[in-house]
Amino acid sequence: MQNTTLEVSTHLAEVYSTVKGAVYQSDSEKCWYVDFAGKMAKFDYRNILKLKKAIYAIDIEEILLNSSKTADVEIVFICACEHCYVLTLLEIISFKELLEGTFVMLSLNQILHDRLYRIAA
């Protein structure tokens, strides 16, 4: 078990992290590992986009202003993906911040690839 953990950690590159969580990229598996809300979850290209869409679609302002007595949690279920998140409002805000940072970094990575390798100097 320990070996597996070690093996995974050696080929992971940190994309973005905050005090609440982090996102790592695995080049060999072509996927991302999202460390958030106490678990490490693996997302491929399609699923991380679905996760982004699901989190961005939550209306934080509406939840803040909602005075009904319902529980302040949001269940984020992603179709055809084994992971599910049950998040409080504060966690949603942190998760959104983490994902926003991640996608900015991925865009930056694309710009760097374009400049360094794809466009002839």
Next chain:
Amino acid sequence: MKDIIRVKSLISADVETLLNQQIKKEAQSSSAYLSMASWCDRNGFDNSAEYFFKQAEEERQHQMKFFRYVLDMGGTALSPEITNVKIEYNSFREIFEEALDQEISVTQSIKNIAARCHKEQDYVTVEFLNWFFKEQREEEYKARRALELFDLIGEEGTGRWEIDKHVGKIHYGNEAGE
């Protein structure tokens, strides 16, 4: 770190969103034209009904062209939901006014996508959009010509019958000025 996102998709998330919005817009246009065809047929304007049936079909083809492009480039094409399709129109003329408004709106919307593509240097999508710009030239021309028939012929007497007769004959050559 590999650039996985670019490997998976040629178009950016923003362009993909705009293209999906356009898919919906084309679907709305197609439904609106079908509704116009229905109104014309109900009110005895056979040639105009036929003209709008053809337009509805064309818009559907445009929608599919966008749909397949998004998929071909590695994006997620969304099948749109179309609601609130108008059923009744106040007059024969109003239909043609709305048809022209719709075409203008489609042209502007495609121009907006092209502007975004130029901004992020997505010339692949710009090249794809060029086909639509040529198509819009024809669509706007036809819609404008149809509306002009109302002023030329007039609606009095057998005017509307005469207009209907001419709607089917509107034609746009491949090159401007033909």
